[in-house]
Amino acid sequence: MSSDRIDAPAAAPILPPASIGIGARIKQFLPRTLEGRTFLIIVLPVVLAQFITVYIFFERHFSALSVELSRSVAGEVAMLIDETERDPAGRSQVFASAADTLDLEVEFEPDEHLVPDVRAHWNPLIEPILATALEERVARPFTIGAYGDDNWAEIRVQLADGVLDVRSPQRRLFSYTAFVFIGWVIGASLLLTWIAVLFMRNQVRPIRRLALAAENFGKGRDSMRLRPSGALEVRQAAAAFIVMRDRIRRQIGQRTEMLAGVSHDLRTPLTRMKLQLALLRKSEETEGLQADVVEMETMIDAYLAFARGEGGETPVRTDLAQSLRDVVGGLPGGDAVTLEIAGPIEIQVRPMAMKRCLGNLVGNALRYAKQVRVSASWHHHAVSIVIDDDGPGIPEESREDVFRPFFRLDPSRNVATGGVGLGLSIARDIAHVHGGEINLEDSPMGGLRVVLILPG
Ligand SMILES: Nc1ncnc2c1ncn2[C@@H]1O[C@H](COP(=O)(O)OP(=O)(O)OP(=O)(O)O)[C@@H](O)[C@H]1O
Numbered sequence: 001m002s003s004d005r006i007d008a009p010a011a012a013p014i015l016p017p018a019s020i021g022i023g024a025r026i027k028q029f030l031p032r033t034l035e036g037r038t039f040l041i042i043v044l045p046v047v048l049a050q051f052i053t054v055y056i057f058f059e060r061h062f063s064a065l066s067v068e069l070s071r072s073v074a075g076e077v078a079m080l081i082d083e084t085e086r087d088p089a090g091r092s093q094v095f096a097s098a099a100d101t102l103d104l105e106v107e108f109e110p111d112e113h114l115v116p117d118v119r120a121h122w123n124p125l126i127e128p129i130l131a132t133a134l135e136e137r138v139a140r141p142f143t144i145g146a147y148g149d150d151n152w153a154e155i156r157v158q159l160a161d162g163v164l165d166v167r168s169p170q171r172r173l174f175s176y177t178a179f180v181f182i183g184w185v186i187g188a189s190l191l192l193t194w195i196a197v198l199f200m201r202n203q204v205r206p207i208r209r210l211a212l213a214a215e216n217f218g219k220g221r222d223s224m225r226l227r228p229s230g231a232l233e234v235r236q237a238a239a240a241f242i243v244m245r246d247r248i249r250r251q252i253g254q255r256t257e258m259l260a261g262v263s264h265d266l267r268t269p270l271t272r273m274k275l276q277l278a279l280l281r282k283s284e285e286t287e288g289l290q291a292d293v294v295e296m297e298t299m300i301d302a303y304l305a306f307a308r309g310e311g312g313e314t315p316v317r318t319d320l321a322q323s324l325r326d327v328v329g330g331l332p333g334g335d336a337v338t339l340e341i342a343g344p345i346e347i348q349v350r351p352m353a354m355k356r357c358l359g360n361l362v363g364n365a366l367r368y369a370k371q372v373r374v375s376a377s378w379h380h381h382a383v384s385i386v387i388d389d390d391g392p393g394i395p396e397e398s399r400e401d402v403f404r405p406f407f408r409l410d411p412s413r414n415v416a417t418g419g420v421g422l423g424l425s426i427a428r429d430i431a432h433v434h435g436g437e438i439n440l441e442d443s444p445m446g447g448l449r450v451v452l453i454l455p456g
């Protein structure tokens with residue numbers, strides 16, 4: 001019999017929480033999902049680019065344009081002042097032509113005095129620019145405010161004999177296109193982001209499906225159908241996964257069939273031998289033979305159990321605490337086992353296979369030690385079952401070997417302890433099928449500590 005075997009793929013090992021460095025701290029703020037990260041990769045540059053564009057636009061274009069507009073209005077105001085002062089009689093004519101040609105409404109209020117302006121600001125963005133331009137061109141006191149609805153700016157200038165009131169429509173001082181531009185920038189980025197998210201979802205979905213299929217297969221729940229879809233690389237990965245899954249299934253199937261066949265075929269002549277031995281007169285030889293036949297039967301049972309390890313069982317929600325109690329109760333010498341289980345521990349498992357796994361582990365402890373302690377608890381979304389004993393333990397260098405089929409440690413090879421050397425192989429097989437793992441450690445009780453971890 002070959003000891004080469006293909007285990008069902010194990011789930012990712014459960015790692016201890018990493019110590020937190022700077023890199024890890026930055027990572028905490030990064031999205032964990034592919035969708036989130038892709039979103040960040042696409043959206044961050046877009047937002048940054050838009051931000052820079054808008055900033056440069058405002059800094060260069062918008063403020064330069066506003067300065068020019070304000071200067072031209074300020075220049076016209078200065079010209080109107082000149083005209084009014086030069087020829088007070090011709091004022092109304094000048095004002096009329098200003099309304100026609102410059103779009104400015106001008107009035108003169110004789111003997112008025114400028115009062116400090118307490119009105120609401122007309123436009124906090126443009127007002128300071130206009131004020132600077134007026135200071136440059138009109139060397140007189142002035143105020144700026146809103147007129148009518150806010151679409152008009154009113155500039156009042158103190159002259160020697162009254163106040164000149166110039167009202168300019170907003171469009172002469174201010175370019176609306178700037179805000180239309182920002183609107184377009186924001187609108188376009190929102191639209192692009194939305195389209196990117198839609199596309200991204202479609203790209204991530206097949207990856208997620210592949211991950212789920214792999215996870216399910218790892219846990220032995222492979223009822224899911226997987227059809228390669230999505231981008232070329234994802235399709236390739238899915239196709240490779242399907243080929244691998246089929247190969248593993250086929251090999252497991254072949255192994256099971258072969259072992260079952262061999263065991264079955266051996267059982268028939270063994271039964272015959274047992275019958276023939278029973279008919280023979282009892283002697284030392286026949287008793288020895290009988291013991292051998294019994295041992296062979298036990299071995300064949302173990303082979304069959306090994307072959308069935310994969311099992312056609314469907315996983316169901318099971319209380320592991322109860323399974324453990326049943327297993328311990330069913331084992332000869334089970335009284336030596338102390339159970340430490342807080343409450344029910346329900347997870348999805350194949351109940352018969354899981355009982356066999358637990359039976360093998362606790363059975364080993366009982367076989368090789370006197371005192372056994374079993375505890376079960378939740379740890380980071382996984383169940384951990386710890387079996388401690390006070391036996392001879394397993395030396396560090398043999399802890400991998402004992403999982404190999406038919407491997408037994410030398411001191412235990414004597415007939416007294418019995419066994420074929422399949423118990424741990426079967427147990428690990430079952431743990432793997434459930435996406436779990438079995439680790440061997442030193443026990444504080446002096447013997448071996450077996451830790452079975454099962455994802456919840
Ligand atoms: N709790 C333990 N303490 C000390 N040695 C152990 C313990 N469990 C297992 N071993 C060692 O590991 C070997 C392999 O264990 P395994 O359960 O696979 O086979 P086995 O117990 O010999 O036979 P069986 O197939 O009947 O279980 C054992 O032969 C034994 O030497």
Ligand SMILES: [Mg+2]
Nearest residue numbers: 364419423424
């Ligand atoms: Mg064993």
